[in-house]
Amino acid sequence: MMENDSFMVKISNIHKVFHPDMHVLCGIDLEVKKGETVAILGASGSGKSTLLRCINFLEEPTAGTVEVDGIVIEAGENDKLRNGRIRDIRKRTGMCFQAFNLFPHMTVLENIIEGPVTVLHQKKEAAVSYAEQLLQWIGLSEKRDEHPSRLSGGQQQRVAIARSLAMKPKVMLFDEPTSALDPELVGEVVEVMERLAKEGMTIIAVTHELHFARDVADRILIMDNGNWVEQGPPEKIFNNPEQERTRQFLAHIL
Amino acid sequence: MKADTNFSEGSGIPAEARKTLTQIETDRAAYKRKLIISFIILAIAMVTVLILLKLDFRFMKNQLPFIFAGMGYTLFVSFMAISLACFLAVIGALGRLSKNPVFNSIASSYVSLIRGTPLLVQVYMWYLALPQIGKALEGYGFTGIQAYFTLPALTAGILALGVCYGAYMTETVRAGIQSIDPGQTEAANALGMTRTQTMKRIIFPQALRVIIPPVSNEFIAMVKDSSLVSLMGVWELSYRAIKMGRRHFQSLEMLITVALIYWMMCIMLQYFQEKLETHMARGDRSIR
Numbered sequence: 455m456m457e458n459d460s461f462m463v464k465i466s467n468i469h470k471v472f473h474p475d476m477h478v479l480c481g482i483d484l485e486v487k488k489g490e491t492v493a494i495l496g497a498s499g500s501g502k503s504t505l506l507r508c509i510n511f512l513e514e515p516t517a518g519t520v521e522v523d524g525i526v527i528e529a530g531e532n533d534k535l536r537n538g539r540i541r542d543i544r545k546r547t548g549m550c551f552q553a554f555n556l557f558p559h560m561t562v563l564e565n566i567i568e569g570p571v572t573v574l575h576q577k578k579e580a581a582v583s584y585a586e587q588l589l590q591w592i593g594l595s596e597k598r599d600e601h602p603s604r605l606s607g608g609q610q611q612r613v614a615i616a617r618s619l620a621m622k623p624k625v626m627l628f629d630e631p632t633s634a635l636d637p638e639l640v641g642e643v644v645e646v647m648e649r650l651a652k653e654g655m656t657i658i659a660v661t662h663e664l665h666f667a668r669d670v671a672d673r674i675l676i677m678d679n680g681n682w683v684e685q686g687p688p689e690k691i692f693n694n695p696e697q698e699r700t701r702q703f704l705a706h707i708l
Numbered sequence: 709m710k711a712d713t714n715f716s717e718g719s720g721i722p723a724e725a726r727k728t729l730t731q732i733e734t735d736r737a738a739y740k741r742k743l744i745i746s747f748i749i750l751a752i753a754m755v756t757v758l759i760l761l762k763l764d765f766r767f768m769k770n771q772l773p774f775i776f777a778g779m780g781y782t783l784f785v786s787f788m789a790i791s792l793a794c795f796l797a798v799i800g801a802l803g804r805l806s807k808n809p810v811f812n813s814i815a816s817s818y819v820s821l822i823r824g825t826p827l828l829v830q831v832y833m834w835y836l837a838l839p840q841i842g843k844a845l846e847g848y849g850f851t852g853i854q855a856y857f858t859l860p861a862l863t864a865g866i867l868a869l870g871v872c873y874g875a876y877m878t879e880t881v882r883a884g885i886q887s888i889d890p891g892q893t894e895a896a897n898a899l900g901m902t903r904t905q906t907m908k909r910i911i912f913p914q915a916l917r918v919i920i921p922p923v924s925n926e927f928i929a930m931v932k933d934s935s936l937v938s939l940m941g942v943w944e945l946s947y948r949a950i951k952m953g954r955r956h957f958q959s960l961e962m963l964i965t966v967a968l969i970y971w972m973m974c975i976m977l978q979y980f981q982e983k984l985e986t987h988m989a990r991g992d993r994s995i996r
Contacts, residue, residue, distance in 0.1 A: 510898055512894055512897060512898060541900045541902070542900075544897065544898055544899065544900040545899075545900040547898070548898075549895075549898040551891060551894065551895065553889075553891050555889070555891040555892060555894060555895035556895075557892065557895070557896075557910055557914075558914065559913045559914050559917070568899065568909065569899040569900070569901075572899075572901060572905055572909055573899055573900045573901055573905070614895075617899075618898075618899075621899060621900070
């Protein structure tokens with residue numbers, strides 16, 4: 455039991471079937487400890503984004519169990535309170551998207567306080583003062599009242615991270631957060647993710663960003679065709695991979 | 709040749725480029741000038757035609773107060789009907805997008821039925837046929853119900869216009885909602901928002917911006933279709949104009965007068981639409 459408590463995210467036997475001939479996840483298990491930083495790598499179409507989206511139920515798993523911070527949800531169970539439990543998981547998980555998905559009709563500040571005020575019913579003043587701390591933390595205090603369209607991609611992604619952090623999540627999910635960015639803007643986003651990891655946030659990141667995977671992540675998992683190929687600490691995966699498939703994949707991205 | 713001053717020497721732009729830029733500016737100014745002249749010529753031509761037709765301008769001027777007195781009805785009917793239409797359109801759009809089979813089928817049937825029948829028939833349906841339904845219901849034991857099914861002309865007109873335009877606008881609103889990037893819904897969901905919160909806080913405000921031009925279009929069309937209530941004897945703008953024209957055998961004068969009044973009203977509406985669009989476009993680089 456004690457051991458079980460130290461897990462923040464626990465996924466067992468997750469399947470996702472979009473069509474009968476599209477079996478995207480084939481019984482995936484994943485356990486992420488509190489404060490652990492995990493990087494998921496794999497070729498496009500291997501199912502890694504789908505897996506990430508199953509954790510906060512943006513994608514409904516076809517079978518399996520998801521547990522986040524002690525909240526357990528079974529795939530396909532029919533329970534009146536289920537939607538509420540899914541929202542409870544979502545309140546505890548922050549998510550950053552490849553396309554940022556900031557709310558374009560709101561200013562940067564309004565984007566950040568939207569969750570705390572609307573979902574957590576925080577007082578606006580309290581939400582604003584925490585949002586200002588977050589803005590300072592990501593180094594964008596001066597963009598407080600700008601609309602997202604006036605920001606660079608890197609700045610937008612940092613605001614998206616702040617928007618998630620405003621909910622005081624227990625775990626952060628990153629879905630290819632730097633893939634839509636110009637190369638010179640990748641660094642500023644990875645730097646924020648790195649600081650987040652150092653401050654003890656539990657992170658699950660789908661990413662091809664090498665610096666993050668090699669130097670920030672505690673553990674790397676390689677996915678192919680909806681199955682784990684290999685997992686281990688970054689040194690082992692990069693220097694001494696066991697599987698031929700891992701070697702092929704790394705040869706592509708290195 | 710004001711344009712030249714923008715690209716003075718010493719601004720760091722090479723002479724060749726400056727020449728091109730100046731040429732572009734000059735061409736643009738010339739186009740604007742020609743456009744204004746064309747409009748003026750058109751206006752003069754229209755006025756000339758009116759004069760050549762030997763219109764009785766004094767008669768038009770004398771009847772103006774009488775026609776204008778109908779403006780209140782026209783505006784009232786349009787305003788009430790557009791409010792009703794907007795309300796129905798939002799409910800209808802949510803229904804069309806709903807996963808609830810009952811709600812969805814009701815909304816879809818509403819759009820299909822109303823869009824598939826002439827507005828003229830619908831106006832008479834509300835005014836002339838509804839009392840008959842009331843009478844039939846009385847036959848089934850609902851005594852005293854017929855009074856509620858017999859509508860005053862103004863009410864019938866507002867209901868007919870509102871329900872009809874609500875059906876068209878349902879589709880406009882639905883398309884507006886669907887035009888919003890699914891990533892927006894995902895981001896809202898990821899924050900833990902409920903479906904209602906997502907709709908209210910994230911999707912509707914963005915959809916509103918998209919649907920303002922088509923909804924203004926509907927509004928302008930409705931102001932003119934409000935003349936259909938004249939069929940039920942409501943003394944609005946067109947009813948008065950047609951009546952006066954017939955009485956004095958000067959229909960041409962009266963129709964031209966009332967047409968110009970409608971036109972002016974629509975020009976004003978269009979002005980408000982543009983104001984609203986600029987206001988809603990803040991924060992959006994692509995429109996700004």
